[in-house]
Amino acid sequence: MTGSMTSGITIWAPDGAPEISDSDDLAAVLVGLLGDDGLLDGDIVAVTSKVVAKAEGRVRAGDKDAAVDDETVRVVARRGATTIVRTRHGLTMAAAGVDASNVASGHVVLLPTDPDASASAVRRRLHELTGRVVGVLVTDTAGRAWREGQSDIAIGAAGIRVIEDFSGRADPHGNLLVVTAPAVADEIAGAVELAQGKLGRRPFAVVRGRADLVLPAGDDGTGAAALVRAEGADMFGLGSREAVVRALVGDPDDVDLYGRPAPAEELAAVLRELPGVESAPREDTVRVTTADARAAWAAGVAAYAHGWEPVPGAPDGVVDLRPSRPLT
Incomplete structure (x- = not known):
């Protein structure tokens, strides 16, 4: 039309x-x-x-929380009684869109x-x-x-x-x-x-x-x-607290939630903000030197959240980082 x-x-x-x-x-x-x-x-x-x-x-009988769990692909954020999740539709919604209003007692309506x-x-x-x-x-x-x-x-x-x-x-x-x-x-x-x-x-x-x-x-x-934005294309695919925790855990299965890898120059600039960390972009990698083990640990967490990983076999005291998947 x-x-x-x-x-x-x-x-x-x-x-x-x-x-x-x-x-x-x-x-x-x-x-x-x-x-x-x-x-x-x-x-x-x-x-x-x-x-x-x-x-x-x-419409289904039973507990709302159980219905939410069944409709959830992953939890985005939790704050008290509020749970924001990504549903199998790709929608990010509170309680997976499950609703207990305007329906018989003891029942819930799913999307x-x-x-x-x-x-x-x-x-x-x-x-x-x-x-x-x-x-x-x-x-x-x-x-x-x-x-x-x-x-x-x-x-x-x-x-x-x-x-x-x-x-x-x-x-x-x-x-x-x-x-x-x-x-x-x-x-x-x-x-x-x-x-x-x-x-x-x-x-x-x-x-x-x-x-x-x-x-x-x-x-x-x-x-x-x-x-609906694809997984990893949303800048807010995780809550602020949840993003920190998932980066600390460093599960390879979570890395896509942080989006595609940052450009080398951007990662190097971020790493230089960390105490005791120096970094410089190279041809295909970012070279990182750290003052101590704590600085090295922090650099590793930040690198993970930006889509980069260590290259095996770097010299002592140096970490070379590479993208964990293609940049584009």
């Missing part, structure tokens, strides 16, 4: 949604709620992950197994029922680094461009944009939550006015998975 971007958008979230249970037809429910308002080509439909999960049978596939299924069904070409987002609530509070994000998407890339384009003053790439799917999800409300029992919403983001029928696009 193509169209020109307008100067404004309209968002509405219909009242009257029933309690959703296993195998309910979400698209049919939404069409029934919209009534005469209906859908237009180029609309964007947002559905909360909770009702998607309920319709897909992702959908494949949110992009869920969005695609709703999109196809809406087209069957209405003939309209729309985009679909599956939304959920997440915290943000550096910011208090939470905002909704898109964890699933179909038929919509989830990110706009303005790199290489000029602003009104002629300045070239380098890394400007609005995550429009997340921006829409956050705006939609304002219309739905946390306690409003309005799990559906329709956004009108951004038909330029909606893709043609049969083209589901990249999905929201395109918004």
